[in-house]
Amino acid sequence: MVSHSSENPSDFPIPEEIAGLRMTRQRQEVYRILMQERNHPTANDVFMRIRETLPSVSLATVYNCLEALVQHGIIRQVNFDREPSRYCPNLDEHGHFHDESTGVIHDVRFKPGVNLADLLDLPPGAVIKDIEITLRGALA
Amino acid sequence: MVSHSSENPSDFPIPEEIAGLRMTRQRQEVYRILMQERNHPTANDVFMRIRETLPSVSLATVYNCLEALVQHGIIRQVNFDREPSRYCPNLDEHGHFHDESTGVIHDVRFKPGVNLADLLDLPPGAVIKDIEITLRGALA
DNA sequence: ACACGAATTGGAATAATTCTTGATATCAGC
């Protein structure tokens, strides 16, 4: 399906295919919601939000879409302890600061020139594929 | 109950009370297992292991004990993505390297003098209570 | 020994996520 502007009411273009993944209407919409709501929503948040524009999508489809987007490196899945997974369209290397008093999650970047792997006492021969940094605390 | 040596066959002493937590037989045993099996076992791992010495303990009790130990800062709970929680008696500040080829989890310490919070672009006023670092990859 | 609060048990309940199956939609080639 071609993304007519009337069907893509967002302020950024969504291509029909990204990284070899067919961008169906549902996936477009899930991605658009993630780009608009930068609050690291859960699958259920996305589900409730998507019903406004595509009332027929099921929660299972939201999960499918999110997984497809994650698998293709278009978004990231973020886990805090055992809480429901959250999703994040920020692909830059970054961590997450979880403000416990408000529940808000802030993206946290490294200061320029910092390479975490250099600062760690890694087991010899370790090849890092992915780094996850989570901070918990509050804003004074 | 006094820890008679016949009832505490480990090579380290377990006090009757730690950090205000009554160390019941079950909690002692859970803690002992964690100290012996440094593989970051799951609650279920501990459950299967504890049946060898205390066959009557329930899985719920294992969860209770683990939670009590975590709450009192005696052990740490470690989460990898959505996998079952793992538990770790290493209280030093450290991260975890998950070797995907073997499934083994290695503790990773910072090189001396490194303070992670200094290297991050934190939101102003952020007070860090806890840091979690997870690395995924393989050993070449 | 007694009473009271804490801990334990076992099973039921919960919640996020995944799986299954049948229905639909989409694509490539003719």
Place this chain on the structure above:
DNA sequence: GCTGATATCAAGAATTATTCCAATTCGTGT
């Protein structure tokens, strides 16, 4: 524009880790 092959979707059932609950047992202080 058709047709078969493939990918996606919807709905609900199933799974899994974990928590909750009610009843019993245990430990500690008196």
